[in-house]
Amino acid sequence: xxxxxxxxxxxxxxxxxxxxxxxxxxxxxxxxxxxxxxxxxxxxxxxxxxxxxxxxxxxxxxxxxxxxxxxxxxxxxxxxxxxxxxxxxxxxxxxxxxxxxxxxxxxxxxxxxxxxxxxxxxxxxxxxxxxxxxxxxxxxxxxxxxxxxxxxxxxxxxxxxxxxxxxxxxxxxxxxxxxxxxxxxxxxxxxxxxxxxxxxxxxxxxxxxxxxxxxxxxxxxxxxxxxxxxxxxxxxxxxxxxxxxxxxxxxxxxxxxxxxxxxxxxxxxxxxxxxxxxxxxxxxxxxxxxxxxxxxxxxxxxxxxxxxxxxxxxxxxxxxxxxxxxxxxxxxxxxxxxxxxxxxxxxxxxxxxxxxxxxxxxxxxxxxxxxxxxxxxxxxxxxxxxxxxxxxxxxxxxxxxxxxxxxxxxxxxxxxx
Amino acid sequence: xxxxxxxxxxxxxxxxxxxxxxxxxxxxxxxxxxxxxxxxxxxxxxxxxxxxxxxxxxxxxxxxxxxxxxxxxxxxxxxxxxxxxxxxxxxxxxxxxxxxxxxxxxxxxxxxxxxxxxxxxxxxxxxxxxxxxxxxxxxxxxxxxxxxxxxxxxxxxxxxxxxxxxxxxxxxxxxxxxxxxxxxxxxxxxxxxxxxxxxxxxxxxxxxxxxxxxxxxxxxxxxxxxxxxxxxxxxxxxxxxxxxxxxxxxxxxxxxxxxxxxxxxxxxxxxxxxxxxxxxxxxxxxxxxxxxxxxxxxxxxxxxxxxxxxxxxxxxxxxxxxxxxxxxxxxxxxxxxxxxxxxxxxxxxxxxxxxxxxxxxxxxxxxxxxxxxxxxxxxxxxxxxxxxxxxxxxxxxxxxxxxxxxxxxxxxxxxxx
Numbered sequence: 001x002x003x004x005x006x007x008x009x010x011x012x013x014x015x016x017x018x019x020x021x022x023x024x025x026x027x028x029x030x031x032x033x034x035x036x037x038x039x040x041x042x043x044x045x046x047x048x049x050x051x052x053x054x055x056x057x058x059x060x061x062x063x064x065x066x067x068x069x070x071x072x073x074x075x076x077x078x079x080x081x082x083x084x085x086x087x088x089x090x091x092x093x094x095x096x097x098x099x100x101x102x103x104x105x106x107x108x109x110x111x112x113x114x115x116x117x118x119x120x121x122x123x124x125x126x127x128x129x130x131x132x133x134x135x136x137x138x139x140x141x142x143x144x145x146x147x148x149x150x151x152x153x154x155x156x157x158x159x160x161x162x163x164x165x166x167x168x169x170x171x172x173x174x175x176x177x178x179x180x181x182x183x184x185x186x187x188x189x190x191x192x193x194x195x196x197x198x199x200x201x202x203x204x205x206x207x208x209x210x211x212x213x214x215x216x217x218x219x220x221x222x223x224x225x226x227x228x229x230x231x232x233x234x235x236x237x238x239x240x241x242x243x244x245x246x247x248x249x250x251x252x253x254x255x256x257x258x259x260x261x262x263x264x265x266x267x268x269x270x271x272x273x274x275x276x277x278x279x280x281x282x283x284x285x286x287x288x289x290x291x292x293x294x295x296x297x298x299x300x301x302x303x304x305x306x307x308x309x310x311x312x313x314x315x316x317x318x319x320x321x322x323x324x325x326x327x328x329x330x331x332x333x334x335x336x337x338x339x340x341x342x343x344x345x346x347x348x349x350x351x352x353x354x355x356x357x358x359x360x361x362x363x364x365x366x367x368x369x370x371x372x373x374x375x376x377x378x379x380x381x382x383x384x385x386x387x388x389x390x391x392x393x394x395x396x397x398x399x400x401x402x403x404x405x406x407x408x409x410x411x412x413x414x415x416x417x
Numbered sequence: 418x419x420x421x422x423x424x425x426x427x428x429x430x431x432x433x434x435x436x437x438x439x440x441x442x443x444x445x446x447x448x449x450x451x452x453x454x455x456x457x458x459x460x461x462x463x464x465x466x467x468x469x470x471x472x473x474x475x476x477x478x479x480x481x482x483x484x485x486x487x488x489x490x491x492x493x494x495x496x497x498x499x500x501x502x503x504x505x506x507x508x509x510x511x512x513x514x515x516x517x518x519x520x521x522x523x524x525x526x527x528x529x530x531x532x533x534x535x536x537x538x539x540x541x542x543x544x545x546x547x548x549x550x551x552x553x554x555x556x557x558x559x560x561x562x563x564x565x566x567x568x569x570x571x572x573x574x575x576x577x578x579x580x581x582x583x584x585x586x587x588x589x590x591x592x593x594x595x596x597x598x599x600x601x602x603x604x605x606x607x608x609x610x611x612x613x614x615x616x617x618x619x620x621x622x623x624x625x626x627x628x629x630x631x632x633x634x635x636x637x638x639x640x641x642x643x644x645x646x647x648x649x650x651x652x653x654x655x656x657x658x659x660x661x662x663x664x665x666x667x668x669x670x671x672x673x674x675x676x677x678x679x680x681x682x683x684x685x686x687x688x689x690x691x692x693x694x695x696x697x698x699x700x701x702x703x704x705x706x707x708x709x710x711x712x713x714x715x716x717x718x719x720x721x722x723x724x725x726x727x728x729x730x731x732x733x734x735x736x737x738x739x740x741x742x743x744x745x746x747x748x749x750x751x752x753x754x755x756x757x758x759x760x761x762x763x764x765x766x767x768x769x770x771x772x773x774x775x776x777x778x779x780x781x782x783x784x785x786x787x788x789x790x791x792x793x794x795x796x797x798x799x800x801x802x803x804x805x806x807x808x809x810x811x812x813x814x815x816x817x818x819x820x821x822x823x824x825x826x827x828x829x830x831x832x833x834x
Contacts, residue, residue: 013453015444016629020435022458027432036430037465039458041439048454055472059465191488191528201490211489212428213569221433276700276721282707283693283700286721290699293778293811301727303720304693304703310718310764314731347727361710370522389522393548394710396571 001034001145001172004060006052008067008077009151010043021066021156025149028160032168033177033225034062044074046083053084061144062168067151069134071113077148078119078137085141087122091115095126095135102133121148127163131155138167145171179232180223181240185250186259187407190218196246200239207239216403217259252410259406260288266413267298272350274409276302277315277343279330279356280372284402300347305339315342329365331357333373333385340375341383351412352377353405357388359397372401376408384408384417418451418562418589421477423469425484425494426568427460438483438573442566445577449585450595450642451479461491463500470501478561479585484568486551488530494565495538495554502558504539508532512543512552519550538565544580548572555584562588596649597640598657602667603676603824607635613663617656624656633820634676669827676823677705683830684715689767691826693719694732694760696747696773697789701819717764722756732759746782748773750790750802757792758800768829769794770822774805776814789818793825801825801834 005025011017022039029036037060042052049068056063068077082089095118103110117134120126127136127147132155137148147164149156185193190213194201197220201209207224222239226232244251252262267274276285276299286302289295303314308330311317317338321328328334336354344352357372358364370390377383388404390397411417422442428434439456446453454477459469466485473480485494499506512535520527534551537543544553544564549572554565564581566573586594602610611618611628614637618626624641639656643649661668669679684691693702693716703719706712720731725747728734734755738745745751753771761769774789775781787807794800805821807814828834 012439013443013456014447015440015442015453016627018435018437018440019456022429023432023435025432026430030431036432037460038469039430039436039456041456043454051476052455059468191530194489194530195528210427210431210491212433214434221431275727278700278703280707281704282712283695283703283719283721284707286695286700287698287704290697290701290721290723290815291812295699296723300724301720301722301731302700303718303731304700304707305718306707306713307717310692313763314718314720346730364713391519391522393571393575395708396548398707 001062002060003029003034003036003062003064004038004040004056005036006056006063006065007039007041007151008044008049008065009041010045010074012041013043021151021153024153024157025064025066025160028165029064030178032165032172034168034172044068044076046076046080049076049080050084053081057144062147063144064147064149066149066156069117069136069148069150071111071116071133075116078121081137081146081148082121085121085139089119090122092118092120092126092135095129095133099133121146124148125167127159127167129155130158130162136164138164140171176225176227178223179226179229179236180221181236181254182256183220183222183240183243183247183251184253184255184257184259185218185220185247186252186403186410188218188247188250189213193218193220193247193250197243200242207236209239209243215258216399219256249416252407258288259403259410261292263406263410263413264289264292264295264298266410268294270413272413273298273300275300275343275347275349275352277339277352277354278302278304279306279311279339279354280359281355281398281402281405282306284398285353285355285405288402288406300349303343311335311339314346315339316346317342329367331365331367331371331373333387336373336375336385337377337383340377344377344379350379351409353409355401355405357397357401359394359401361394370397372397374401374405374408376405376412378412384412418479419477420446420451420453420479420481421455421457421473422453423473423480423482424456424458424568425461425466425482426458427462427491429458429484430460438568438570441570441574442481442483442577445582446481448595448597448640449582449589450593451585451589461485461493463493463497466493466497467501470498474561479564480561481564481566483566483573486534486553486565486567488528488533488550492533495536498554498563498565499538502538502556506536507539509535509537509543509552512546512550516550538563541565542584544576544584546572547575547579553581555581557588591644593642593644595640596643596646596653597638598653598671599673600637600639600657600660600664600668601670601672601674601676602635602637602664603669603820603827605635605664605667610635610637610664610667614660617659624653626656626660633816636673666833675705676820676827678709680823680826680830681706681709681712681715683827685711687830689830690715690717692717692760692764692766692769694756694769694771695719695721696723696728696756696771697776698772698815698819698822699723701815702770702772702822705819705823717766720760728752728756731763732756733763734759746784748775748782748784748788748790750804753790753792753802754794754800757794761794761796767796768826770826772818772822774814774818776818777811787814789814791818791822791825793822793829795829801829
């Protein structure tokens with residue numbers, strides 16, 4: 001079954017709201033094994049909506065609408081579909097009774113326009129709305145399926161998950177659904193990862209392999225259609241083993257989590273603690289780590305030292321590293337090491353990461369934008385330091401430096417270096 | 418000019434990411450006075466992409482693409498458009514030089530697939546990419562305009578705001594364009610602000626008044642169409658004066674900047690310095706402040722104290738506040754005051770903000786999720802403390818606590834309290 005999602009609402013075209021419904025429905029349809037080929041957004045305009053239906057009808061056999069089922073004049077979806085199909089409109093008595101009783105319970109008088117929310121396209125199956133008033137519609141007309149769902153996410157989501165999904169499964173019959181495995185990578189870019197897997201990607205058929213980048217990390221989704229989880233696991237196993245073998249230096253999780261989640265989990269398992277000494281990342285690494293619930297158990301804290309005075313006073317970085325002719329300066333391997341070691345000793349943590357560099361926009365200490373040093377002090381081991389030359393804007397440099405520092409820590413934690 | 422936005426990417430159709438680009442572009446096009454009639458999402462499939470172009474070509478005279486300009490095999494947008502237009506592909510030498518130099522600066526060897534990111538549809542105007550590698554494309558073919566922008570928001574947004582918008586203005590000619598003033602507010606929610614301005618919003622015609630919330634702050638855009646900036650200023654003046662008069666306790670900027678930018682600018686003007694002592698926000702306030710270029714002049718640094726040990730050792734919070742029966746605990750007004758005063762004294766800064774609280778997901782110290790204390794120590798003044806009970810998830814609580822702390826500092830800096 002090939003689906004198209006049609007979101008109806010001028011507020012989407014004006015950019016007043018984000019179309020999160022399209023994502024929710026896409027994911028939900030994928031889980032049912034239904035391929036979404038297009039998403040469309042059209043305004044509250046009957047003529048253009050009918051044109052959109054006509055186009056979608058040519059290229060899909062399931063049209064899922066959200067929005068335009070409400071009480072106001074610009075709620076047109078039901079009318080437009082009825083007109084397109086040459087059908088009438090009928091009242092759904094139970095929905096009407098619910099609306100009337102809701103109004104009397106609130107002590108308000110019934111507003112006539114609300115009657116619209118109890119209407120169905122002639123012959124449609126009603127879809128229950130547990131969190132609002134507008135009844136949903138489901139129709140199969142000559143093999144093309146139509147689902148009409150409300151626009152507000154808190155009404156749309158339960159209606160899709162309950163009545164709409166059940167109705168779709170009936171239409172699909174005992175078919176196969178899509179099962180996916182997600183692999184997450186750090187320390188490598190999207191093109192570098194694709195290079196490692198290029199033959200697998202080129203020859204992919206079933207399972208499919210889709211790489212993508214997000215928020216400073218790279219992910220791969222490996223997918224196949226199967227009747228159940230067991231069959232899916234069997235079909236995915238070979239591809240997953242091959243990918244794992246080639247990417248073990250970078251593969252930090254087999255679920256959709258950021259590397260900071262893996263770090264917090266691993267530190268917790270190993271009962272080890274972390275502190276941070278940040279300069280150019282300005283607290284971003286702390287912020288990432290503390291995003292993870294439970295991080296308080298392993299993350300003692302961190303110090304953001306933006307001034308040289310703070311580096312000396314709080315971290316004990318020697319003045320001769322920072323100031324005076326011939327000093328390596330704040331942006332140097334020596335300072336990164338001193339920051340990490342000073343932080344670790346002061347807090348008596350098992351690990352301390354330090355990051356110092358120039359995130360831009362201008363050169364600092366005559367060091368180029370993008371030059372970053374990362375230090376990793378570990379109890380009982382020699383401190384490591386890595387020099388990076390990153391490109392991009394200030395936020396991009398900071399994010400990549402932060403993620404790279406977590407990658408170095410992950411390597412140490414998992415015995416990869 | 419009627420526009421259609423075409424987002425290209427199978428990850429959108431699978432629901433792996435939300436199409437925030439469509440919102441950003443819709444809003445940006447509206448500001449240029451361009452109406453968006455449709456948004457379409459299509460996967461990484463050349464045949465379907467060409468069909469989508471063909472449909473859009475019938476119903477729009479500006480096609481704005483995002484996605485599919487990257488280095489990998491499934492990045493097809495440029496090729497699809499060239500094929501649709503019957504044009505060739507040409508190398509943009511400056512973009513190629515930039516890619517090669519980026520690789521050599523990183524010390525990595527050039528990966529051949531990256532060459533793709535320097536390609537243009539024959540005859541296209543290149544659009545500079547300041548935050549990534551893929552060059553954008555702008556074409557006007559027989560009165561239909563095509564813009565090819567990258568998919569990652571951090572590359573797409575600056576390219577649209579800079580080169581693409583400038584190119585679109587050229588295509589539009591000296592028509593009346595939309596001029597807007599942006600007002601930014603902190604310390605008040607969207608509905609609270611709307612209450613203050615409800616009569617203006619109800620009666621608006623020209624200028625229009627549009628409030629919206631973003632990233633823990635509230636903004637109002639006041640817009641009018643005018644031939645030039647001078648005429649626009651004349652038309653906007655009355656409305657702006659009225660809004661300023663009603664909202665002066667909250668209005669921190671008359672441009673689209675976050676409150677941390679106003680804080681850094683004001684501290685710089687006043688030659689005063691700031692330090693931070695964060696617990697539940699975990700470095701978020703430091704991260705926000707250091708996002709602003711030039712923050713190093715006024716922000717000395719901060720300490721993230723997640724453990725009680727760090728609070729005592731690094732900030733000098735007395736043990737009797739934190740531990741033992743009857744102690745107020747880490748999440749208390751007393752500890753917030755001690756953290757702020759300890760931080761300020763240790764770094765000898767003019768201001769120190771402290772934030773301690775429970776961001777969830779579980780109760781801590783028997784304190785409810787969302788309970789947050791903010792302390793503000795200032796040289797020569799009594800330390801202030803504020804108690805908040807915030808709602809929402811962990812990230813929402815952290816963000817609102819961080820923004821609220823900056824609002825308190827802004828009030829002090831500008832003599833509002």
